[in-house]
Amino acid sequence: MKRLASIEDKQLVDDQLLHPEDLIKLCLEGEDPELSLWTFDVFAWTSSSFRKNHKKLLEDCWKKAASQDDWSIFHDAYMVEGWSDEETLQNLK
Secondary structure, rough: OOOOOOHHHOOOOHHHHHHHHHHHHHHHHHHOHHHHHHHHHHHHHOOOOHHHHHHHHHHHHHHHHHOOOOHHHHHHHHHHOOOOHHHHHHHHH
16 A cells, blocks of 8 residues: 555555455556556455456456556567567567
């Protein structure tokens, strides 16, 4: 929570537990690229009913995570270097 600059605006108490939806939304607001990946951890810790009822939020998490990388650089390297399928998968990881 200390990584979120916007957390001060929320006036949260240090020991307060957040609902998963609120925690995910706070992580999506953050600028730290690692926070956008943490949203998937939060989803993994929730129930299947939560995931089923929050499909739009999960979609937002994927969009945020995908926007962290410069896909044009990836594509250019793929084209110039002629990566095999195996190399492409390794670089995606």
